[in-house]
Amino acid sequence: MTALEEFAQGLFELSQTTLPDEVVHETRRCFFNVLGTSLGARHAREVDDLILTGLQLGGAEISVLGRSEILDRLFAAEVLGFAAHFDDFDDTHLETVIHPGAATMAALYPLGLLGDVPGPVALMAMALGVEAQLRVGLAMTPSHYDLGWHITGTCGVVGAAVASSVMLGFDARGISNAIALALTMTVGQREAFGTPIKPYHAGKAASNGLLAALLVEEGVTAPAELLTDDAGYFAVLSDEWSTAWIDPLDLGRRWVILDNTYKPYPCGIVAHPAIEAATLLFPQLANVDDAKIERVSVACNPLVVELMGRPSASTGLEARFCAIHGVTVGLLTGRGGLTEFSDAMAIDARVVSLRDRTKLEPDDAHGRQAATVTVHLIDGSTLVQSVEAASGSVERPLTDEQLHEKFVALLGPELEQRSEAIATAAMALGRTTIAEIDGTVQGR
Numbered sequence: 001m002t003a004l005e006e007f008a009q010g011l012f013e014l015s016q017t018t019l020p021d022e023v024v025h026e027t028r029r030c031f032f033n034v035l036g037t038s039l040g041a042r043h044a045r046e047v048d049d050l051i052l053t054g055l056q057l058g059g060a061e062i063s064v065l066g067r068s069e070i071l072d073r074l075f076a077a078e079v080l081g082f083a084a085h086f087d088d089f090d091d092t093h094l095e096t097v098i099h100p101g102a103a104t105m106a107a108l109y110p111l112g113l114l115g116d117v118p119g120p121v122a123l124m125a126m127a128l129g130v131e132a133q134l135r136v137g138l139a140m141t142p143s144h145y146d147l148g149w150h151i152t153g154t155c156g157v158v159g160a161a162v163a164s165s166v167m168l169g170f171d172a173r174g175i176s177n178a179i180a181l182a183l184t185m186t187v188g189q190r191e192a193f194g195t196p197i198k199p200y201h202a203g204k205a206a207s208n209g210l211l212a213a214l215l216v217e218e219g220v221t222a223p224a225e226l227l228t229d230d231a232g233y234f235a236v237l238s239d240e241w242s243t244a245w246i247d248p249l250d251l252g253r254r255w256v257i258l259d260n261t262y263k264p265y266p267c268g269i270v271a272h273p274a275i276e277a278a279t280l281l282f283p284q285l286a287n288v289d290d291a292k293i294e295r296v297s298v299a300c301n302p303l304v305v306e307l308m309g310r311p312s313a314s315t316g317l318e319a320r321f322c323a324i325h326g327v328t329v330g331l332l333t334g335r336g337g338l339t340e341f342s343d344a345m346a347i348d349a350r351v352v353s354l355r356d357r358t359k360l361e362p363d364d365a366h367g368r369q370a371a372t373v374t375v376h377l378i379d380g381s382t383l384v385q386s387v388e389a390a391s392g393s394v395e396r397p398l399t400d401e402q403l404h405e406k407f408v409a410l411l412g413p414e415l416e417q418r419s420e421a422i423a424t425a426a427m428a429l430g431r432t433t434i435a436e437i438d439g440t441v442q443g444r
Helices: 003-015 021-040 045-057 073-086 100-114 119-140 151-167 172-183 197-217 233-237 269-285 302-308 323-333 349-355 400-411 413-426 434-442
Strands: 293-300 358-362 371-377 382-387
Touching: 003 119, 003 172, 021 073, 021 100, 021 119, 021 400, 021 413, 045 073, 073 100, 073 151, 073 197, 100 119, 100 151, 100 197, 100 434, 119 151, 119 233, 119 434, 151 172, 151 197, 172 197, 269 293, 269 302, 269 323, 269 371, 269 382, 293 302, 293 323, 302 323, 302 358, 323 349, 323 358, 323 371, 400 413, 413 434
Parallel strands: 293 358
Antiparallel strands: 293 371, 371 382
């Protein structure tokens, strides 16, 4: 057997077992969070554009996102994945920087609406879709990401294919074929960060992974060497890689989904420590005139500069990849929510003025989850705040209560009356089905 066939065999065998309690809980948290982010972005102009395209090119099968438009399953998956990642508020696996929930949820959701799929199968599909793509990503980390690939798109398609395969009841051979086909449908470069193309990578990964599984269902096969041969997926997309992470003997012995994290701020996660430090400084600055601030320095991990070193932002999407914007709004408002990363806030005169006086200072002494913000006042005094482990990190994960508050806030006034019912149904995935969850969203 090839490494891919062995990996698929291991995934299939896991699909026939009972998930450990902690994996069940984390899978539900992942699904719950990413369903919330997709619903939160359901009325974005870019989502409208994608839906209009789907209406023109696709068939009519299902509605998604609590909206009335009817799309085919592939466009439904694309829209769900796009919306889930649009605000950069979805889950993040810190070691790989993969956002695994979007493509996985978006692929299995349409299948759950179109077929009578039991809740436990959907739960297993979500768990294994996330687990599979994280392991493929870990096999190429850090080389793949460092080369400029957007790992959420390039590995998300694997998660979508695996999730779809479980939903469709594939055996090991079917899962292997679906992954192999998905490996030929990767998409995404980091150059697109800060634009609507970035969430498109997650949406297209969902659609492509679902397509791969649907092709297998019709009898299409693919070479089983596409993952590890000399010109295969790993070799083409990375300089260094290891099959240790896809070793079937390691599957189920440890679960990397347990290292997944959830964001308190809708932006690149590497900036979260600095934003949190800024919000903690807000009470001390509440009565300080902005003109009395000479400059702001942000000591941070060098990766912050690499990924979020934009010197300015003119849109909310650009602001999500401008670390100094997050620090500035944190200092000025004490918050870092969707409002603070809106188009209006990106060009707010007060924000722009202080942002121009804020500078990132890369420092290897600060880990990825640490930062120090120093506000230098014109009288020579300083205000300093450090964060060693940011909220939402593995060390300080968001609680279920915090995730619930985030979810309800994302749903907005339109779904306010049903927000608790939707939250309860979504967090019970496994006991509830996708169809039941969607029925609650739609008010049926």
